[in-house]
Amino acid sequence: MNLFQLRAFDAVVREGSFTRAAERLCISQPAVTGHVKALEEHYQVQLLRRTARQVEPTELGRCLAAISHQLFALADRAEDLLDSSQALTSGRLDLAADSPHLVMPLLARMRERYPGVRINLRLGNTQETLTALHGERVDLALVSDIAPRAGLHLLPLGEARLCLLLPAAHPWIGSREDVALHELRGEVLLQREPGSLTRRTFERACASQELELPADLELNSREAVIEAVAAGIGVSVIYGQEAPKDPRVKVLPLKGEGLVSRHFLACQQRHAELRVVKAFFEVAGDVGYPSP
Structure with missing residues (x-):
């Protein structure tokens, strides 16, 4: 052959x-x-x-x-x-991630420590990131709420909590400290696509409270959701770390259980000892992530 x-x-x-x-x-x-x-x-x-x-x-x-x-x-x-x-002066690393806000500090630290390593980053929703990891299209992945399984090497990175994203002119801004899920009835609800972790976490939390809050408008990217909320079309949910510094929108904490997701760095177990993969795990261990 x-x-x-x-x-x-x-x-x-x-x-x-x-x-x-x-x-x-x-x-x-x-x-x-x-x-x-x-x-x-x-x-x-x-x-x-x-x-x-x-x-x-x-x-x-x-x-x-x-x-x-x-x-x-x-x-x-x-x-x-x-x-x-x-020394690790060259090499290539294929990385997938479902959150640019979490992966970018890792890339910055990796580039600082190992400038000769070429990194190829794929950004997508959680399902796309998992597919790339399990299909071995990438060396490792930063992914949320992944279940431990044989053959996977996981490093916990931290947690993130969903909050409510509203237009800056919404009447709740300035008058409320937080919002319960059931209070979203009557609001125009904007949601990410079904493969998104944000969508799945929100629907899981609603189901635990026996709430039905269907999406009035479905959008396939975080950026599209932010722009739609900024335009006053409706409200949405977003992880706190991903909330934009944009004067057109504001965030309020959401009350309730099941609104927290855990983030992991993951690779196939047989790849865990590759030098470039091991180096990235070491970098990830040095970067601290705040709790929600």
């Missing part, structure tokens, strides 16, 4: 794109395409299904990727072992 061809296939599956795979491997996109095509033609199989928007592995491709991910993870560990006596 040609390992250059297999490495190209593995990179395409991890990245979901021939272009991003080429960037990952520091070779041209036609070279990646050629390697994968040669691998498929040699074994007379189809490993990837190409669509207009993305590249996905076939069933055989998924089975092969499960092996190739482990194979090249071991190769990375071998290279890491051989380089262990040297």
